[in-house]
Amino acid sequence: MERENGPLTSVDVFSDNTVVAARGSRIEFKRADSAIRGYQARFKDNTTMTPTKIMMHDRNQKILMLTPQKTNMLVRYDTETGKNIGEVSLRFHEEVDEPIDTIVPIRKFSQLQASDTVQLVGASVNTLFNFDWDPRAPNQAVVVTPEKRFTKPTKLNFTSVATTAAGDIVAGSTDGVVRLFSSPDPEKRVLKRAKTNLNQLADPVRGVDVSSSGEWVVWTTKEYIAVVNTKFTDKNNDSYMGFAKSMGDARPDALILRLSEEEKAKHGISEVSFTAARFDNGPYIDPTGANVIEEEIVASTGPFLVRWKFRQVKNDYARARDADDRVAKPVIYKQTETIVDKTFQYGSKDVVAALEHDLAVLNLDDE
Secondary structure, eight states: OOOOSSOEEEEEEOTTOOEEEEETTEEEEEETTEEEEEEEOBOTTSOBOOOSEEEEETTTTEEEEEOGGGTTEEEEEETTTOOEEEEEEEEEETTEEOOOOEEEESSTTGGGSOOSSEEEEEEETTEEEEEEEOTTSOOSEEEOOGGGEEEOSSOOOEEEEEEOTTOOEEEEETTSOEEEEOOOOTTTOOOOOOSEEEOSOOSOOOEEEEOTTSSEEEEEOSSOEEEEEOEEEOTTSOEEETTTSOOGGGOOOOEEEOOOHHHHHHHTOOOOOEEEEEEOOOSSOOTTOTTOOOOEEEEEETTEEEEEEHHHHHHHHTSOTTOSSOSOOOEEEEOSSOEEEEEEOTTSOEEEEEESSOEEEEEGGGO
């Protein structure tokens, strides 16, 4: 892809695996090996916008954007025409704007379904919230009422959020706590306190992801990836996941994935600084997420993409945490530049990596 307008900041994919990327004020597209004409992102007042987060919505028809220029604003673009078709500000009180640090679909893969409204889960530094916007209404601000948000008097410092296919929510924070929330009522959208806190590790959480079923949670710190199975049996011998009921004493120790000294030396990695680990989207496209079975976990550090086969990770999880003969060994792919964002394509194991100035597509089926 031709270099222009500075570095890449964010990347996403259509269900047909067309790639969309933000580079400075430009929105660019690429399909297979061919670049597709893009456009410049602008606010409604025609001033230039620099998106740092983009997310597909409404079955590829819309792109949602966040920008540090207006930290409390969500912008909605028509994918085909390149027109700004809506802007809305987030507020927790009628007159107080609230920054939006991150957004995810209300349910995993719901962005692949047609929708006239925008329903998201978002996070600001101290609040997790449900965001409901009907662009057909004349509103220029969405006021998130107290029952639709989770916060505390002390700083929570949320860093990341992810959702399951059922709408359960996992959120990570800088204090090392990973919180599991049950899916809000689809009508009232009330967000109650977390059912389970996975807080046995104190390292700041950089990113979280969750399998479509909610059974597996992965979170990322600077030097390692942690994996936990949320399924457990309570004292009555009933089976639950940690989103539906507190795991209590059944809360397991996480399996830790990290690079060994030998692996770092082999690839010339002087310092590990992981970006958020992600599950793949499964071998088949399923907009409901009901039948997705994940096969991969990928993270990155500097110019290195690091991949673990999920089946091997699950095998290791079933064994003692201090076992020396781990099955899951990372496969490391070196790129030409630092990886700033990444996502899996649909129906394949291809990873789209946004480098600082270029896009790379890695086919993991080759390994």
